[in-house]
Amino acid sequence: MKRLxxxxxxxxxxxxxxxxAVRVGPYITIGGTAPLDIHGKTxxxxxxxxxxKQCLETIKTALEKxxxxxxxxxxxxxxxxxxxxxxxxxxVRAVYFKNIKPVDTIMQVSGFIDRDWLIEIEVDAIxxxxxxxxx
Numbered sequence: 001m002k003r004l005x006x007x008x009x010x011x012x013x014x015x016x017x018x019x020x021a022v023r024v025g026p027y028i029t030i031g032g033t034a035p036l037d038i039h040g041k042t043x044x045x046x047x048x049x050x051x052x053k054q055c056l057e058t059i060k061t062a063l064e065k066x067x068x069x070x071x072x073x074x075x076x077x078x079x080x081x082x083x084x085x086x087x088x089x090x091x092v093r094a095v096y097f098k099n100i101k102p103v104d105t106i107m108q109v110s111g112f113i114d115r116d117w118l119i120e121i122e123v124d125a126i127x128x129x130x131x132x133x134x135x
Contacts, residue, residue, distance in 0.1 A: 001025045006065045008033075008058055011040040012113070021062040026127055028066045032079065032120035033058050034112065042116045048085040052078075052092040055121040060096070063125060072127040073102045079120045083108040089119055 001024050007013055008020035021030040035051035036058070037043050044050025063069055076097065078089050086106050093104070102123075112120060 004066060006062050008036075008062055009038060009040065010034070010036055020058070021066050023066040023068075028063065028068055028072070028123075028125040028127065030059050030062050030123040030125075032112075032122050033062075034114065034117050034120050042114060045116045046118075048080075048088045048118050049092055051118050052089045052121070055119060056092065056096050059121060059123050063123075066125075066127075067129050068125050068127040070096055071100055072125040072129075073097065073100060073123050074126055075103050075105075075124040077105045077107070077122040079107055079109045079112075079122070081109060081111055081118055085118060093121075 004023040005019040006021035006023070010020065013019065018031060020033065021028055033055045035043050035054040037054065043054045060070055063072065076093065078086070078093065080086060080089060083106075090106065
């Protein structure tokens, strides 16, 4: 099977050597998505709601580039530096997934590579639709 690598333009992709998403066949995995805008700048410093929305918008775009949509998501993982933010982050997540209902894990981590990030989100999706490159 072909392997499709999806970039979001994060400045860390080249430095660390990772892709925002990888699609192999019907499976799409999106790694820890930070609250970065298209220029690689952190958005919503100190605001979990804005940061969660930014992460999910970046994920939505990556899914579309992979030939999928939010409807194909089967798992989300929300990693928070402060577990007290879980409810606000979950409320934003619900805007995107309330009717799709993928499984979810919410956990606290000790920190991220940028101390201004309050959250990173990971997503797994499965789709029968094909994207670019006819996998």
